[in-house]
Amino acid sequence: MDFISIEQLVSGERVARKALEFGRGVPDPGGWPSGWTLGPQEAVAREKLKLEEEKRKKLERFNSSRLTLDNLTDLENLVQRRRKKRQRHKVPPREPESGAEPQPQVPLEPVGLETFLKAAAENQEALIDKYLADGGDPNAHDKLHRTALHWACLKGHRQLVNKLLAAGAAIEVRDLLDRTPVFWACRGGHLDILKRLLNQGAQVNAQDKEGDTALHEAVRYGHHKATKLLLLYGAKLGMKNVASQTPVQLARDWQRGIRDALQAHVGHPRTRC
CATH class of the missing domain: 1.25.40.20 (Ankyrin repeat-containing domain)
Incomplete structure (x- = not known):
């Protein structure tokens, strides 16, 4: 039976695809045999791998969304886009509440x-x-x-x-x-x-x-x-x-x-x- 070290789990190396003596079938795409119950250390190591993978994907998405400002034209375009965005989200002035008492107006006609x-x-x-x-x-x-x-x-x-x-x-x-x-x-x-x-x-x-x-x-x-x-x-x-x-x-x-x-x-x- 092959054993997997913690270093191999943290580094992301895959487990060799072979059947264990107490399990049958082909290991799943994640590198773990279908009949294998993980121990505490292996479970922790696998969770760390998942977190590292999520961080890597977020970093890739962030890098792909960053704008490159190669010249002055790019900077002006960026300012214009942000200005239009602020105008779209600008809060309109609040109207007086319906419950507020209206100010009395002096009548123009004579009062009988x-x-x-x-x-x-x-x-x-x-x-x-x-x-x-x-x-x-x-x-x-x-x-x-x-x-x-x-x-x-x-x-x-x-x-x-x-x-x-x-x-x-x-x-x-x-x-x-x-x-x-x-x-x-x-x-x-x-x-x-x-x-x-x-x-x-x-x-x-x-x-x-x-x-x-x-x-x-x-x-x-x-x-x-x-x-x-x-x-x-x-x-x-x-x-x-x-x-x-x-x-x-x-x-x-x-x-x-x-x-x-x-x-x-x-x-x-x-x-x-």
Whole structure:
């Protein structure tokens, strides 16, 4: 039996093509008999041969792909090809994302009263600015005497409230039910706007046609923080409306109604405890 040295395996020499005493057939093209089980050293040597062969092929491919620059013309051609390649792969400028808010544009046409009031409710400052710049009346109102300040206070548009006040909007303007912007701010529960109006001198004890005060309104809509703020600014607990209800009684009736509703469902088959 012939033995193969490690040196022969590493150097790439082929094994003689002969049948071994314990194997039959012709060795495979790689130089190893078909029935031969490699030992650890032979397996390592064969793996090294494979790696050396792969390195050799890569080196041949690299050498064959290299450019020869024999003269200045070859260099210019190479620069032109690379320049065209960069232009093909040049990243186009990014377009603004669809989710980004578009910048408001100042309208060219005059803004009418209806558009002005709608813009106050929807916080469209560009339309408000155009209306005021054209000399529009900040205290203009609709058929129910609702002004832009009423809508801005109800919707919680603080910056718009400041802009309207700076433009001369009346802080005690009343709608058809004699409700001032303070009422509308209480209904919306917007503390920052309510505080701004009170600091500007708005009356805290003004009553509407039903005798309600802003404190009644805050209690009715369950805005306890607005209730506390009005009390800090001097709102009176004993003011009665046309139904002879004070804010305290209104709160008690509100709580009693909730309690009665809860008690009515105690023991109900659909009620889950």
